[in-house]
Amino acid sequence: MKATIYDIAKKAGVSIATVSRALGENRDKVKPETREKIYNICKELDYSPNSIAKYLAKKTTGSIGLVLPEIQGDFYTEIIKGVDEISYSGGYNLLVASSHSRRNIVESILGFMKESMVDGVVLMIPSMNKQIESILSKYQIPVVIISDMEGFDEYDKVSIDNYQGAYSITEYLIKTLGHTKIATICGPEENFDAQKRKKGYIDALKDAGLPIEKRWIVESDFTIKGGEIACSRLLSLKEKPDVIFAANDNMAAGCYNTANLLGYKIPEDLGVVGFDHVAFCDFLKPKLTTVHVQVSEIGRVSTNLLLERLSNKNKEDRPPKHLKISTGIIIGNSVIKKTTN
Amino acid sequence: MKATIYDIAKKAGVSIATVSRALGENRDKVKPETREKIYNICKELDYSPNSIAKYLAKKTTGSIGLVLPEIQGDFYTEIIKGVDEISYSGGYNLLVASSHSRRNIVESILGFMKESMVDGVVLMIPSMNKQIESILSKYQIPVVIISDMEGFDEYDKVSIDNYQGAYSITEYLIKTLGHTKIATICGPEENFDAQKRKKGYIDALKDAGLPIEKRWIVESDFTIKGGEIACSRLLSLKEKPDVIFAANDNMAAGCYNTANLLGYKIPEDLGVVGFDHVAFCDFLKPKLTTVHVQVSEIGRVSTNLLLERLSNKNKEDRPPKHLKISTGIIIGNSVIKKTTN
DNA sequence: CTGTTAGCGCCTTCAT
């Protein structure tokens, strides 16, 4: 059986209150000698306080929850990693729950909230969900949202700067490479990242004085297959684009496949750029030009915000922060400079 | 303030014991009417039991811990996913701790164990660590080990069948494709997976009556860079191999890079096969022939074993199980049939 | 079928 505070107290000839003090915040209110004695006995008995009991008494759990829409691909690994690192340094344990066939995002949140499992949660919301808002307002624990959505402004929010990333790479195609015939394959309409990326694309064209061709904006689903289909759609247009901006790398890879299949050479016959800079980009031939995202930074930043809130719990709250993680462009060989024909 | 069991009891005009019963294992020992009444009040007050308190009273936490050596790449995502799915279906929360710059594997384990945070742990051990054994034996909670190591036989162990995978793909190179000059790039010596893969390679050669060339066995570190260096080493030999079996896909990708750089064409001048079947394999040109591993299955299987143990806690223990997840070969275009010269 | 009561292990006033 594991040693409890009583064992230590008895062996040290003091009361449990003293042991508790010697080990907690107010070490200094215990006479150095008895403190020392207690430490030694703790070591001897390999004692450490039972967190469950501690947290029951203190009304905090010492854990934070991370709610993910899914766990797939290294994007989520990076998020988890970032959150894990920071929560650890803050002395918190990390509980992870993701949606899958048997659990949706709402259940994940409720699981943490209702049962008081965590002191705060980092919540990733990829697309609209009405229930979430009412749930969050009902339970009063700190929440940081990872999402590029509008609304929820009373919460801390963190996301990559989808808009800026899309705008930049489109602008790069136009200004640096001289392209004018640029199509895009968007992500799912309800997905916030997809929305922002589309907007960045459109605004970059507008700002450059280029027309927005509806036929050159096709919606897809962020998968490779989806990219393949969308690409063949674009290539079958009478007026074909010279470059395709795929809203993520998966779909860009899909474009590679389709181009390959139909006999278009990248970058000569068709340029392709992506978004995310996932691991396989460097293995595509030719190397994909894409938008680089520091994913683990999202995890780190959001967790820092959460810990900030948690440590401030009683004091007056600071106003919510809304942060964007900036992006960069990775130049590959998947687009060439537009030749004046 | 959140409702407690007392609020429900008061409002229902019963004792807290009855409420507790109505909500717990022995629902049936409560009169249906009062049970119904209690349910309604719970809903009305949006009550759910505080897990922390519950677990203090029951001496179990309702959580399991997952200890990872690192979180990087989609290998770990798949593990987490598998564990998450199963632990959820078993009604357990999932705590994740991975090693990183500020925390090693031992600290991760101790974090869970000492503070009684979890009822059991899934522990991934990629390489030898002496401390682990003594720690595990000290704390008596169920542990399932994910590792292809020898020893620790008193614990449930799960791993992919590294040996079989390596043996099979080597045998495939020999018997199906007719190769005889096969080199290998191993992973780190202390890594268990690497050890088994090397052994599989060696035994397949032996069983086919082929000699083991020391020069054709080079150790590396499972990284792309490492694969590049090892490959150039092999290609600089006077007696060059025809095919390289890289012990993971990263290193296989490194071989692609080096081959490319030095002017060798894959598969004509050099064959390459890998291990793991990570996402980018399908994007390599030519497509990589590699060993497929069902990673999420590892997570699922090991968690199932853990839950099995947890549900049996008081009854007599079953003997430990040691399971291997079988592998398969993904045929790409990175090796050709040996032409009889 | 239901209520009473004693913990679970720790923290935290309130006294001393």
Place this chain on the structure above:
DNA sequence: ATGAAGGCGCTAACAG
């Protein structure tokens, strides 16, 4: 500087 005692919210005998 230390001890005694009352919770935290819930479960689990033990009575009735």
